[in-house]
Amino acid sequence: MTVTFYKNRFIESGENAVSIQDRAYNYGDGVYEMVRFYGGQGFCLEEHLERLEKSATAIRMKLPYSQEEMHKIVCSAAEKVGEETVDVYFQISRGEAPRLHPFPNTDSVLALFARPARSYTNEFRRSGVAVITLPDERWSNCYIKSLNLLPNVMAKQAAIDAGAFEAVFIRDGFVTEASVSNVFGFHDGIFLTHPANKGILNGITRRCVIKTIENLGYSWKEEAMDEVFFQKEVAAAFLTSTTMEIMPISKINDRDLGSVECDSPIMEVHKAMSGVRA
Numbered sequence: 001m002t003v004t005f006y007k008n009r010f011i012e013s014g015e016n017a018v019s020i021q022d023r024a025y026n027y028g029d030g031v032y033e034m035v036r037f038y039g040g041q042g043f044c045l046e047e048h049l050e051r052l053e054k055s056a057t058a059i060r061m062k063l064p065y066s067q068e069e070m071h072k073i074v075c076s077a078a079e080k081v082g083e084e085t086v087d088v089y090f091q092i093s094r095g096e097a098p099r100l101h102p103f104p105n106t107d108s109v110l111a112l113f114a115r116p117a118r119s120y121t122n123e124f125r126r127s128g129v130a131v132i133t134l135p136d137e138r139w140s141n142c143y144i145k146s147l148n149l150l151p152n153v154m155a156k157q158a159a160i161d162a163g164a165f166e167a168v169f170i171r172d173g174f175v176t177e178a179s180v181s182n183v184f185g186f187h188d189g190i191f192l193t194h195p196a197n198k199g200i201l202n203g204i205t206r207r208c209v210i211k212t213i214e215n216l217g218y219s220w221k222e223e224a225m226d227e228v229f230f231q232k233e234v235a236a237a238f239l240t241s242t243t244m245e246i247m248p249i250s251k252i253n254d255r256d257l258g259s260v261e262c263d264s265p266i267m268e269v270h271k272a273m274s275g276v277r278a
Contacts, residue, residue: 001080001081001082001083001115001116002081002113002114002115003077003080003081003113003114003115004017004112004113004114005073005077005090005110005111005112005113006018006109006110006111006112007109007110010076010077010080018111019096021096021097021098021099022093022095022096022109022111023093023094023095023096023097023104024091024093024094024109024111024147025093026099027094027101028146028147028148028149029059029093029094029147030059030061030091030092030093030094030108030146030147031052031055031056031059031061031091031092031144031145031146031147032052032089032090032091032092032145032146032147033048033049033051033052033089033090033091033145034048034087034088034089034090034242034243035048035074035087035088035090035242036085036086036087036088036117036242036243037075037078037085037086037087037088037117038084038085039084039085040078040079042074042075042078042088043242044204044208045071045074045075046067046071047204047207048204049067049070049071049074050067051145051202051204052070052090052092052145053067055144055145055146056092056108058141058143058144059144059146060103061092061094061108062108063092063108064092064107064108064109064110065110070090070110073090073110073112074088074090074112074114077112077113077114078114080114081114081115081116083116083117085116085117085119086114086115086116086117087114087115087116087117087118087242087243088112088113088114089112089113089114090110090111090112091110091111091112091147092108092109092110092111093108093109093111093147094106094108094109095107095108095109096109117243118243120244120245120247125246125247125248125260125267125270126248126259126260126261126262126267127250127259127260128247128248128249128250128251128257128258128259128260129164129165129166129239129247129248129249129250129251130163130164130165130249130250130251130252131159131164131165131166131167131168131178131239131249131251131252131253132158132159132162132164132166132167132168132252132253133167133168133169133170133175133227133230133231133252133253134155134158134159134167134168134169134170135169135170135171136169136170136171136176136199137151138151138152138169140198140199141198142176142177142198142199142200142201143196143197143198143199143200143201143202145201152179152180153179155167155169155179156179156180159179164251165247166178166179166180166181166239166247167179168183168230168252170227171199173226173227174194174224174225174226174227175194175224175225175226175227175230176194176199176200176224177194177200177201178239180241180243180244181203181239181240181241181244181247182194182200182201182203182205182206182239182240182241183225183237183238183239183240184206184209184237184238184239184240185225185229185230185234185235185236185237186234186235186236186237186238186265186266187233187234187235187236188235189218189219189265190218190219190220190221191210191213191218191219191220191221191265192220192221192223192225192234193206193210193220193221193222193223194222194223194224194225195222195223195224196222203240203241203242204242205240205241205242205245205246206240208273209240209246209269209273212269212272212273213269215272216265216268216269216272218265218269230252231252231253231255232255234252236248236249236257236260236264236265236266237249237252237257238266245270245273245274246266246269246270246273248260248266248267
């Protein structure tokens with residue numbers, strides 16, 4: 001079951017509601033978030049809403065609802081799905097207006113859908129996934145969770161065409177992030193990940209992973225991994241996002257890293273994160 005919300009109300013199944021003149025459709029003029037609910041509780045929902053507001057502020061857009069109102073709408077949508085684990089996607093556009101580039105004098109618009117979450121088994125997770133590396137050709141403000149995702153879409157499809165799961169971006173010789181996820185490396189007992197600057201999206205799951213790493217007593221560095229080091233030397237690596245949670249990497253281009261042991265540091269972090277989500 002999928003639940004949909006547009007403007008100020010939940011939409012009946014089969015009802016057409018989104019205007020062709022919505023600036024999300026014409027320009028990708030908006031911002032978005034995706035949050036997962038476990039047992040009726042939105043995981044880090046407040047952090048997602050805070051980031052939504054920061055992204056909106058960065059593009060000079062006012063949200064149509066307060067954070068408290070957004071919280072109620074998102075939770076209501078998840079509840080209506082009626083499943084144990086639910087994904088809720090919500091985006092804010094600058095509104096409906098004739099197709100002209102300058103900001104219109106209109107109210108921003110919320111569009112949302114909620115549906116049962118797609119989950120990955122621990123067996124799949126331990127097997128890991130293959131990734132390829134690609135040049136990072138996106139704009140410089142990746143910290144904004146913008147609707148403009150065409151470079152990410154192209155990179156993800158390139159990965160699929162290559163028989164891989166994800167595409168890892170390389171900019172100026174260093175790993176930034178991936179098409180739909182953040183990237184961590186693990187080497188000599190230290191976790192590594194790109195600094196949270198304008199060049200990446202500071203993922204909510206990324207932040208939680210760092211906290212979990214600290215709580216488990218491991219060392220970590222916000223240090224961009226050199227392309228050659230990532231492809232040829234890093235001992236282990238993994239992806240993080242709201243929907244895939246923690247996903248070990250088993251292959252980088254032509255280099256096999258192998259499956260992940262149940263008692264590995266990466267799986268230890270995953271298990272600790274699962275306890276937090278429960």
